[in-house]
Amino acid sequence: MSAEITDIVKHSPAFRAGVKKGDILISVNGHEISDVLDYMFYSAEDRTELLLKRGEKTLKKVVVKSEYDDLGLEFASFLMDDKRTCCNKCIFCFIDQMPPGMRETLYFKDDDARLSFLHGNYVTLTNLNDKDIQRIIDMRLNINVSVHTTNPELRCRMMNNRFAGEKLKYLKMIADSGLMMNCQIVCCPGINDGAELERTLDDLSELMPNIQSVAVVPVGLTKYREGLFPLTCFDKSGAENVICIIENKQRECLEKYGTRMAFPADEFYLLAERELPPTEFYEDYPQYENGVGLMRSLYDEVVQAMEGCNENISKRKVTVATGKAAEDFHRMLAEMIMDRFPQVEIRVEGIINRFFGETITVAGLVTAGDLIDQLKGTELGDELIIPKVMLKADEPVFLDDLTVSDAEKALDIKISSSANDGFEYLDKILGISY
Numbered sequence: 001m002s003a004e005i006t007d008i009v010k011h012s013p014a015f016r017a018g019v020k021k022g023d024i025l026i027s028v029n030g031h032e033i034s035d036v037l038d039y040m041f042y043s044a045e046d047r048t049e050l051l052l053k054r055g056e057k058t059l060k061k062v063v064v065k066s067e068y069d070d071l072g073l074e075f076a077s078f079l080m081d082d083k084r085t086c087c088n089k090c091i092f093c094f095i096d097q098m099p100p101g102m103r104e105t106l107y108f109k110d111d112d113a114r115l116s117f118l119h120g121n122y123v124t125l126t127n128l129n130d131k132d133i134q135r136i137i138d139m140r141l142n143i144n145v146s147v148h149t150t151n152p153e154l155r156c157r158m159m160n161n162r163f164a165g166e167k168l169k170y171l172k173m174i175a176d177s178g179l180m181m182n183c184q185i186v187c188c189p190g191i192n193d194g195a196e197l198e199r200t201l202d203d204l205s206e207l208m209p210n211i212q213s214v215a216v217v218p219v220g221l222t223k224y225r226e227g228l229f230p231l232t233c234f235d236k237s238g239a240e241n242v243i244c245i246i247e248n249k250q251r252e253c254l255e256k257y258g259t260r261m262a263f264p265a266d267e268f269y270l271l272a273e274r275e276l277p278p279t280e281f282y283e284d285y286p287q288y289e290n291g292v293g294l295m296r297s298l299y300d301e302v303v304q305a306m307e308g309c310n311e312n313i314s315k316r317k318v319t320v321a322t323g324k325a326a327e328d329f330h331r332m333l334a335e336m337i338m339d340r341f342p343q344v345e346i347r348v349e350g351i352i353n354r355f356f357g358e359t360i361t362v363a364g365l366v367t368a369g370d371l372i373d374q375l376k377g378t379e380l381g382d383e384l385i386i387p388k389v390m391l392k393a394d395e396p397v398f399l400d401d402l403t404v405s406d407a408e409k410a411l412d413i414k415i416s417s418s419a420n421d422g423f424e425y426l427d428k429i430l431g432i433s434y
Ligand code: SF4
Pocket: 086, 087, 088, 089, 090, 092, 093, 094, 095, 109, 110, 111, 124
């Protein structure tokens, strides 16, 4: 495959070597390039020979640079190839349970091993073959895998894919090659919890030390499940059982391998009404992006931030809005902050998710519509603080495509968002800006 160079970074190594916008890249160090991984892998050396087509001419350019420095070439698409879509129809797929009419990109079911390496996405391994796995091994790419269960027959049923079971063999191939994997299990009551979860954790621990971590997250069910596989949400005792199974396995792994390996998502502790585990429980937070340890880390940082805060804080009243699940947790943080700063009044509002359905309680799925409907006419104080996860990563836009400024106008209040970072959270609440 050849790829057109759509832009070139000024004064980059390739720019200095005379590569031009519009050139067609044919090969790098004699290797044809099929995608961005090939491009990154073969151009890592300090002396890189590019074979290019410019008009009718074929030419060679030698780029000299430090090892692993980027050449400075840009292509029409980031992957230099189409994104790989998934070939499953998982019984718990969140995308299948979304209401119609949302932005198109939210319906895209990606399952692309390249995005696992580049962005940390989780992949099921179901659309990979032996050659793809060998490439991952040859390139030494660590990968994040959605395992769900190691029972092959159950995996086929859960993913509605008759090949999903046999693809589990790749876990062992990857582990035997010495690469590391982070894994996730979407846990569904009565399906892959209980004895099945024990089996999965046992099987994964057989691959230690090449399993870096395993996040177990509860299935999320929206109100848009008509015609889909009948699933239920975890209740208090179901969540308690999941925690017990994981904590038993953790004790064994800690003794054998010096790491707990598996971690329950924060939601399980909320559902089970259990106290948050201590800081050391989360080790170095390997599954933070998967919602594991967010509350513990936020709590610890707020405590630290309060200890180090010597600012003069003015009288102020703010509202913190979050999802229903974390409402009590934020109330506890608010009380702690108000004890230390009595001049600050904090009100916490847990927003019921009417958009997706009331069983969806996480902050990241709260829409502006629900925020506005439920807070309109409420005395919100000087500022409304929302978690950053309610917004698109790169734009102040909610899931229902309303913007922060739409919500500000509707509620007639300044809205600011805070990352899950106790220092930023405290600054926003106290009105400290630098
Ligand atoms: S792998 Fe399963 S859960 Fe993920 S997008 Fe595909 S169908 Fe949905």
